[in-house]
Amino acid sequence: MxxxxxxxxxxxxxxxxxxxxxxxxxxxxxxxxxxxxxxxxxxxxxxxxxxxxxxxxxxxxxxxxxxxxxxxxxxxxxxxxxxxxxxxxxxxxxxxxxxxxxxxxxxxxxxxxxxxxxxxxxxxxxRPANAAADDGGAAFIYREGLESAMEREASARHLTLALAGRAHNVAPHLARVLDLSKARCVLDVGGGTGLYSIALLQQNPHLQAIVFDRPEVLKIAAEFATQYGVIDRLTCTPGDMFADELPASADVILLSNILHDWDEPQCAQLVERCASVLPAGGQLLIHDVFLNDDLAGPLPIALYSAALFTLTEGRAYSADEYCQWLKAAGLHPAAVQHTLIHCGVIVGSKLA
Missing domain, CATH: 1.10.10.10 (Winged helix-like DNA-binding domain superfamily/Winged helix DNA-binding domain)
Known part of the structure; x- marks a missing residue:
């Protein structure tokens, strides 16, 4: 409840x-x-x-x-x-x-x-734990040929609500750090619970949001949007962020704790896909944890990287690695702005 x-x-x-x-x-x-x-x-x-x-x-x-x-x-x-x-x-x-x-x-x-x-x-x-279908399926990975626990209603609900514990703490900080006063619509790719979008909507009454994720996960996003009184400004759109066309109506795209689930080629691909649908003047927001640029720490992020490695096909990345992907996609990254629980956000802008 x-x-x-x-x-x-x-x-x-x-x-x-x-x-x-x-x-x-x-x-x-x-x-x-x-x-x-x-x-x-x-x-x-x-x-x-x-x-x-x-x-x-x-x-x-x-x-x-x-x-x-x-x-x-x-x-x-x-x-x-x-x-x-x-x-x-x-x-x-x-x-x-x-x-x-x-x-x-x-x-x-x-x-x-x-x-x-x-x-x-x-x-x-x-390979991540439980990558085989007969082991229950990998928890946080969607890829052809790999069973995902997030495609089944009960496991998707359990895992998504578990992740909501961190989002409830961090999302309000993210909303207060960002200046979205000139934005019209944010596309939350892999938005899960929708809590990051919801926080942005509450902080910016003029804003609209689209949460793009798998159908079973979006059921929870709709429940939270109703609970927090923004269901009239939040649209749930099902899809595969690597295979399906991304909605092109947003001038801000959010990747919150998404890229760390994927290996380097997939990260570069997803950043490029997001950048390609942004209008001139649009922004891609990478909200995640960051290793030092020399990949020598800090220890809490290095251990989180081990957790990500165990459960997903990714790891923790440095701000420099994210910035290289943003630049390769034609975006101009700004400095990291810190939020909470080791997270921060890099804003990549698409110049006119």
Missing amino acids: FTTASELRPPNLDPTPLFELFRGSYATELLTAAVAHFQLFELLGNASLTASALQQRLQLERRPFLVLTTALRAMQLLEVNEGQYQLTQLAREHLLRGGAHYVGDYIGLAAASPGVNEMVARLRTN
Whole structure:
């Protein structure tokens, strides 16, 4: 049951620490995988390696390699100097076998735990959990040939409402950060619950919104739009954001926590698709989390990246990576504006 509410309001207390605690298990899994399964520290014990050489030695594809090494760099166990990966002093003293203060065997006590084994499987296969249809289907991925839990009514409702917990906190912040006083209509691609659109509508009474997503998910968006009193200004349009034509009536397009579900080629493709339907003067809003541009942290985002990697075909990206996709699509990105729970927004403008 939904609680009665007329306005989306920011929380009194910042819930970010709860999200960091929740994602903390990924630190154990990645560290144990590196120590006990990939022997990564032994690989770098006697010599530094380039990214391509280390990736080859670990036998990992690009996405799992970046997820693992970004986390280890954020943990201050790896560093990159002049393009060479090498151990930090902390790792060299405590994670090289045979050292007087070696703790690798202690960490290895978790080597056979289900979470670590699952992470190792994900890293080695570069496939999300439950990717096979007989395992229940991947949770957040829509792609031909891959079963998605978001296509089934019960699982789609459960997962969408679970994600609403973060959106209820972050959406009001996003609405207050953005200046949409000159906008007419926002297209919320993969908008899910519609809460980000709803917050924008409440903040901008002149605005219209279109939430573009899968049919089962849109049922919840319509319920929230009714609850928050904006159903007369919010349209739910079903479709596949990679295959179907995007509505061309919007002058602002929102991708909120969408691109991190996809690998780099799909991100570039979706940014290009959105940019192609924007009018001159239109804006593409990328609202997401951001790694540092050097992909060395921060640790909370590196661990969230591991969560995304485990559940989707994506990972966390840096602001620089997003800006490169925006520029390639002919848009001009502005600086990140921060919202809440590690999120921020980059506005990419299509000049006249």
